[in-house]
Amino acid sequence: MESRTKILEAIAQNQPQLTPLPNLTDLAFIDFDPLEKFRTILTSIGGQVIEVKNLGEIEQYIQAEFPDPMRVISTLPALSPVAETDWLEQDPHVLENVDLCILEADFGVAENGSVWLTEAHMGQRVAPFITQCLGIVLQADRLVPTMHHAYERIGAADYPFGMFLAGPSKTADIEQSLVLGAHGSRSLLLFLVEA
Amino acid sequence: MKHPELAEKFIKDKERTTWHDETLWWVRQKRDMAAFQLPEWELLRETASRIKNNVLSNLHEYLLAFEAKAIENGVLVHWAADAQEHNEIVLSLLKAANANALIKSKSMLTEECHLNEFLATNGIDVVDTDLGERIVQLRNEAPSHIVLPAIHLKKEDVGETFHQHLGTEKGNKDPQYLTEAARQHLREKFVTRKVAITGVNFAIAETGEFVVCTNEGNADMGAHLADVHIACMGFEKIIPQRKHLGVFLRLLARSATGQPITTYSSHFKKPRPGQQMHLVIVDNGRSRQLGRPEFRNSLKCIRCGACINTCPVYRRSGGHSYHNAVSGPIGAILAPNLDMAKNADLPFASTLCGSCSNVCPVKIDIHDQLYKWRQVLVKEGHAPLSKTVSMRAMTFTLSHPGVFNFAGKVGRKVMQAAPFMVNNGLNLWYKQREMPAPPEESFREWYSKNRNGESN
């Protein structure tokens, strides 16, 4: 408790006179088509955009690309024929051998190719990270142009954990050579569902 | 050793220096390309700067609000006056969790506090999980850059280090192969360690949540599997409201690496059921810096590294020449506040070209602060000797224009006659550099000749 008081007192004494907060209007200059932009940016950061008409097509994709004995998990009940959906209460460590995890995102952000997910969308916080490949389902009409719009949309939502996710995990720590698949998912499949 | 000697060591390997220089300049160019794509870029910088000004002017209230919200969210909040106390708190949390090992994602604050060394001497095994940090940790080195910790190394170096420590095949220097080796080596740590430490990029006063940005996903892999998550932050990481993240997340990655956003921008608000989440809020000289009107703006820094990538001195002297956790221009204005005597050389490791201030996303007047630190350090008697001599001479010549004329003429004569004389050990900038050819006549001579010519 002592340090707390000391630090706060020093701050109160040393902080300069109050200056006003700027307003955040007119910060976004939108000269692009959000859907087009989202596709282009996400592809440029290593994501793969797959356009589908409905969840049935995603099911077919999984059957073809991730056949048994691949471990596939999802939070979408509709995918239960091809994915486990009863893993939400499991110890997060047992997700270690998951090959593909499919989650639905709340919305996407055109300017940076990211999607917003909260814990409710993830099932478990570690799921989108620990899986080898990550699939994200996004309804094509759930897109905002910039991050300012994104936070407007999030508003005062109460979530225990949330994140913007943009593409697969990556690193360039060895001589600035870009390598996909650092510690999180090695790839990102973005299933864009026709609106 | 001080910056000039350390830099001298670095530039001995000419090829590597050139490579280092060009690589960082490429990162700077990527930043430019990203910035130029947003017509509102300058407005964003101005807005970010003003938000941070407001933060500094209202920190006391924001910190109280943040703490109250965080506690309400179930987070355990600790306050540390200095590095020592920060380290003690972390150690006590480890002891309470009965843990003698932990994993840590990138946190410049823990580097500033020398947490790794402290924990090692207390028998705790620390594994850094950011790839670049793991590389330098295995080599027993410090990060040389706040965003690119292993930027001073070539892939051959990493190949050799991994061969020795992780058993990769000798001579293999393929980045893909080496990254895969690290991924598998660290996965085992993620799954087995009970305590994870992360840094904090932004802490929101309004909601009590904090945001951590990574590309690798290492902070999340650690935090979401561990029983105990300890997040460490300097108190200046506060921002007022959630919506302000829109401004900072647009600027951060574009300024750092030219990416539109980092892969993961994780918003931690509440612990997982059964998990403990701790926040350690650290002062360590920050409240003192807040009280120095000419230097307090350094606390606006969001650690993007743009000023480092663009700095001509950093690019050619390497991060280790700054002998401080944060290197480059921003390190040089933060370090003297931590230890004036030890870091007195750093504000002199600059050409004052101003490139740093031009790229800074929160508009810190970095090069002005470098200049002001020089004055403070000289006044307090901390300036390095060689700089004091030339600065004294400079003060004298500047206040005696006649002498200045003479020195200009003599200066040129000296160089024409004996260029090596200028390289006399007092002129540190000369070393390893081509001295420009002396002009045939000085501007003043040219000007007076031409003016006379006109009036004649």
Ligand code: SF4
């Ligand atoms: S001083 Fe500015 S440019 Fe440098 S790291 Fe901090 S925010 Fe980035």
